[in-house]
Amino acid sequence: MTVLESLLNNTFSVYRRERTSDGQGGWLITYNALDDTVEGRIRPASGTEREIARAEQRQITHVLYVVHGADIERGDRVVCDDLTVDVVGIREPSKAGHHLEIACWEIQQEETEESGS
DSSP, rough: OHHHHOOOOOEEEEEEEEEEOSSOEEEEEEEOOOOOOEEEEEOOOHHHHHHHHHHHOOOEEEEEETTTTOOOTOEEEEEEEEEEEEEEEEEEESSSSEEEEEEEEEEEOOSSSOOOO
């Protein structure tokens, strides 16, 4: 086990985005679960990382670390417990096949049941 792998403290489910025509010129977007989960570590993005992303006309809230070769693509949705994030960018900082740093945007889940009268 490498040092990085010993730091991966969560299991993430990965959902791949699929677009299907709605028959009226638009698209329906669904997310389908991939068969395998991914071990990783996630942290809030720093202020500097958020500013750099804004300069690139992107927004990020978290950075996810996984081993190189994990089946994650831009546009995927990643879930761990009550945290759901969309993948907005992937980079390999070392260019050595070691790990990936994945820029993510947190998705707030909507309540599906209405309360009240």
